[in-house]
Amino acid sequence: MTQRRKSKKSEGDKRAPQSVPAPVEPIQQPAFSDEGDSFIDSDSSDVHKIHFRIVSREQGEPEEGFEPTPSWVWAVSVLLLFAMGFYLGKYGGSFDTIAHQVEQPQLPGSGEVKIEVKGDMVYAGVCQACHQADGKGVEGKYPPLGGSEWLLQDSFTPARIVLYGLEGEIRVKGKGFNNKMPQFHDKLSNEEIAAAISFARSAFGNKAPAVTPVEIDSMRRTYTGRMAWSAAELENLRKKQK
Numbered sequence: 001m002t003q004r005r006k007s008k009k010s011e012g013d014k015r016a017p018q019s020v021p022a023p024v025e026p027i028q029q030p031a032f033s034d035e036g037d038s039f040i041d042s043d044s045s046d047v048h049k050i051h052f053r054i055v056s057r058e059q060g061e062p063e064e065g066f067e068p069t070p071s072w073v074w075a076v077s078v079l080l081l082f083a084m085g086f087y088l089g090k091y092g093g094s095f096d097t098i099a100h101q102v103e104q105p106q107l108p109g110s111g112e113v114k115i116e117v118k119g120d121m122v123y124a125g126v127c128q129a130c131h132q133a134d135g136k137g138v139e140g141k142y143p144p145l146g147g148s149e150w151l152l153q154d155s156f157t158p159a160r161i162v163l164y165g166l167e168g169e170i171r172v173k174g175k176g177f178n179n180k181m182p183q184f185h186d187k188l189s190n191e192e193i194a195a196a197i198s199f200a201r202s203a204f205g206n207k208a209p210a211v212t213p214v215e216i217d218s219m220r221r222t223y224t225g226r227m228a229w230s231a232a233e234l235e236n237l238r239k240k241q242k
Contacts, residue, residue, distance in 0.1 A: 117191045119199030126184065127196060135204030141179055143172035146204035150234070151197075154241065155211045157234055158197045159219045162188075165228035183228065190216040 124133075131137050135145040145151055150172060151158050165183040169176055184193065190213040198210035 115191070117189075117195040119195035119197075120203075122188070122192050122196040123199050123203075126188070127200070130181075131200075135200065137177075141177065143170065143175075143177045144204075145200050146206060148172050151200060152206060152208045154238060155197070155201075155209070155215055156219060156241065157238055158200070159193065159211060159216050160223065160229055160234060160237070162193050162197060163216070163219055164223060164226055166231070166234075167228045168230045170231040180228070185220060190214075190220065 130142040131145050132142075137144040143150075150161070150170070161181060163183065163185040165181050167180040169178040171177070188196070193216045194211045194213045197216075200206065201208035201210065
């Protein structure tokens with residue numbers, strides 16, 4: 001019995017030989033290289049090269065504020081500057097500290113137009129900074145014009161002062177002032193000086209006659225080239241006129 005089993009077993013072994021499994025080769029991950037728009041296997045690919053190729057294909061972030069200015073913007077800006085300059089040159093007047101002259105409109109067919117100078121405008125532009133808008137001056141610094149004997153007693157004294165200035169101590173309405181008034185013979189015309197003095201002699205409670213440009217011109221010709229007046233000089237001239 002034992003031999004018979006052994007013989008059957010040996011016969012079965014002969015009929016069905018056991019198969020030996022083949023060795024499994026490790027699967028290699030394919031390296032990537034970039035050709036065109038697809039990736040293909042490449043043994044020579046490198047991680048850093050692949051990364052560089054991917055990054056190099058990316059576009060940079062857009063930057064604002066560096067765009068060139070359109071040419072039409074420059075053209076419009078130049079035209080606006082030209083228009084503003086033309087407007088200021090024609091209607092801007094003068095930037096001088098002297099008051100502006102107010103011209104009367106020229107009538108058709110008329111001859112030379114006479115320029116009317118406004119005394120209140122000349123006063124506001126030249127005299128008001130010291131003597132103030134109400135003519136009361138500044139205590140201890142600039143004398144008042146309202147009721148001032150130097151302004152009202154005669155027309156020649158204020159003309160002399162405005163033309164060639166005043167320095168040194170002077171008493172106005174019983175109060176002493178010691179300041180310097182500048183000359184205006186080279187800054188104001190005869191018409192402007194006459195208009196300013198006439199305005200002061202009729203404003204601030206004053207009621208004195210107006211001064212004419214002819215009187216101002218006479219004072220200008222008589223004292224051409226002189227320096228500022230003193231109160232004593234003006235007082236002596238006033239006494240001689242009486």
